[in-house]
Amino acid sequence: MDDEELLTGGLANAGAVVRRGGVVERPAPPHAAALHGFLAGLRAGGFAGAPVPVGAVVDGRERLEFLPGDVAVPPYPAWALGDGALVSVARLLRRWHAASARTPFDAAAHWPDEFADPEGGPLLCHNDVCAENVVFRAGGAAALIDFDFAAPGRPLWDVALAARYWVPVLDPATAAETGRAHLEVPRRLALFADAYGLSPADRSALPSVLEQATAVCRGFVARRVAAGDAAFVDHFTGYGGWARWDRLQSWLSEHRPVLERELRA
Known part of the structure; x- marks a missing residue:
């Protein structure tokens, strides 16, 4: 047509x-x-x-x-990697959580568990606020799309999943390989937390929740690859396989004190 x-x-x-x-x-x-x-x-x-x-x-x-606007897709444009985009996504996520908290949902429905918060929670989280799922207008994040993985959870869980994409939370080697070595993870993670308005308790918990969320994301990829999903198999192979996941998980564990200090500061 x-x-x-x-x-x-x-x-x-x-x-x-x-x-x-x-x-x-x-x-x-x-x-x-x-x-x-x-x-x-x-x-x-x-x-x-x-x-x-x-x-x-x-x-x-x-x-x-259809919600009009700009959506960043690979290779990500420079504007999607700037501090302004990061801050606006955090603020949009906060507005989403405020709206979600006051909107009833069917708790008995079979919400997907692929990215769901293992601890559950009081509101419906998006769980997949990646670059491809955020609509920008006039340089700022204006809307979220693609709710395939929405499920009940804690706001902090959604923050951790979103931060993984938008900071982005990468080990130095992977950041260099993907042209994002200039993005300082500790500083940008703290900036995301500031813009969202995380409480002191949630700021302290965020690094450990990031590790937990990364493990959940790894499990999702493993299931898709094991099932022979062609799109995921191709992406997984071209993205360095399990070596990159191992490297990231080790980096997160080793640098938890650094992230905690930056978030406290």
Whole structure:
């Protein structure tokens, strides 16, 4: 169709997301009914930073409002790596959590557990605030998209997952290999915490939660690779395999005191 645009972005639904005018059509997650009710509740409560569903799920496809703006995809543009983008994402995440906390959700629904907080929590977390899932307008983060991994959890868990992508939390070797060696992890992690407004207790806990979140993300990748998911197998192989994960987990453990000091400061 002439008005159909294939949208690129993350790995999970690569090649399966299309835009037709003001509507995005994509594979519906198993929890679509509960998710759509929650998204509608968010908008009714005044939060415009997430799309609303457009109609019912048909043939396993959901239709959502298209939110205009800029989305950073690899190779990430310089503006997506700056302090301004980092700060605006943290502030958007705080607004999301405030809106989520006042919006009821179906606690009995089968929310996905791939990235879910192992400790559970009182509000619905996004759990995948990567660059491809944030819409920017006028240089600032304005909206979140792709709620396939949304699940109940603690705000701090969502902060840790988002920080992994946006700081980004990388060991020096991986940062150098991906052109991000100039991004200082301790300083930017503290900047993210500042912009979000983390409490002193959560700032102290963040480094250990980062380690926990990294282990959960590794498990997710392992399951996708073991299942033979072509997009993940190709990305995993080209991204250095388990050596990079081992290196990152070792770096996080060794540098926990450094991160703790920076966050306290």
